[in-house]
Amino acid sequence: MRGVVFDGTRTEVVDDLEIRDPGPGEVLVAVAAAGLCHSDLSVIDGTIPFPVPVVLGHEGAGVVEAVGPGVGHVKPGDHVALSTLANCGACAQCDRGRPTMCRKAIGRPGRPFSRGGKPLFQFASNSAFAERTVVRAVQAVKIPDDLPLTSAALIGCGVLTGVGAVLNRAKVGLGDTVVVIGTGGIGLNVLQGARLAGALTVVAVDSNPAKEAVARQFGATHFLTSAEGVRDILPDGADHAFECVGRTELIRQAIDLLDRHGQAVLLGVPAASAEASFLVSSMYLDKSILGCRYGSSRPQRDIALYADLYREGRLLLDELVTETYPVEDFAKAADDAHHGRVARGVLVF
Numbered sequence: 001m002r003g004v005v006f007d008g009t010r011t012e013v014v015d016d017l018e019i020r021d022p023g024p025g026e027v028l029v030a031v032a033a034a035g036l037c038h039s040d041l042s043v044i045d046g047t048i049p050f051p052v053p054v055v056l057g058h059e060g061a062g063v064v065e066a067v068g069p070g071v072g073h074v075k076p077g078d079h080v081a082l083s084t085l086a087n088c089g090a091c092a093q094c095d096r097g098r099p100t101m102c103r104k105a106i107g108r109p110g111r112p113f114s115r116g117g118k119p120l121f122q123f124a125s126n127s128a129f130a131e132r133t134v135v136r137a138v139q140a141v142k143i144p145d146d147l148p149l150t151s152a153a154l155i156g157c158g159v160l161t162g163v164g165a166v167l168n169r170a171k172v173g174l175g176d177t178v179v180v181i182g183t184g185g186i187g188l189n190v191l192q193g194a195r196l197a198g199a200l201t202v203v204a205v206d207s208n209p210a211k212e213a214v215a216r217q218f219g220a221t222h223f224l225t226s227a228e229g230v231r232d233i234l235p236d237g238a239d240h241a242f243e244c245v246g247r248t249e250l251i252r253q254a255i256d257l258l259d260r261h262g263q264a265v266l267l268g269v270p271a272a273s274a275e276a277s278f279l280v281s282s283m284y285l286d287k288s289i290l291g292c293r294y295g296s297s298r299p300q301r302d303i304a305l306y307a308d309l310y311r312e313g314r315l316l317l318d319e320l321v322t323e324t325y326p327v328e329d330f331a332k333a334a335d336d337a338h339h340g341r342v343a344r345g346v347l348v349f
């Protein structure tokens, strides 16, 4: 079968990939569509260190092909969106509703794929850039059959991360003020999360003026090409500032834009060794800096909720899909994503 493999030097679309059968508590999914997220490119450029060879991709949707022993919540033929969170479901963190903090979900990549008898790693417990993948039962979330799979594919990373950061981590409230720095795939989802939460003023900041229309479509009430104008709109600062780019000077900017009791939420991913600085005195008056892993999501609940909100017309998914590509065109999709020409490119099988 076909898939996108990174061997540490080169990224290649191969057609001789094999996948093992699902074991106990696992699901075999025929992937129909998979979004190309910057984290995939970060593996290729080394920002996210990951063992190789690895099958890339981590936001996808498809159809269940087989289930292993003990799986009862989905059956062959069901449509599913995939999460990257292979949490155990049985530890104290899982039990208290924080599956993103499950220690068993982090740092133990499996190798369900092989090529010519040699095993390949699975990226983010997911590897959606393969015609078939095996995930843990907890990662396969049933979605209605009438959801286009190209749109549903985006829920599992961009939407969970961006909307989840607003609703689950920041807990933006009705009438709050929000600044979103960066309007790529994550930033647009933060914008629509802010709209869902009932934020009153939502300022999008992106150095690319061509992003204004899409930012407003997703929920921005104001658009600026530089953060310098934010104080003209919000003289006291913002209740919530989301950094969605991953640059340390923008993290500093987000902190400097906070109102009293404001919070800066860090979603962008700079290099693992990056250090940021801020004025300690700027943090007085109950301000906070929040990290956020994967939208602090509970995927079985949140993916189903976002699918319902989409069907009600309250959550935009189709509009995130700027372009679809056959998987063979991975290089073009990666180039378009790298240069910010697409909100999301989606590979289809």
Ligand SMILES: [Zn+2]
Pocket (backbone or CB within 6 Å): 037, 038, 039, 040, 058, 059, 157, 158
């Ligand atoms: Zn992602």
Ligand SMILES: [Zn+2]
Pocket (backbone or CB within 6 Å): 087, 088, 089, 090, 091, 092, 093, 094, 095, 102, 103, 104
């Ligand atoms: Zn757990």
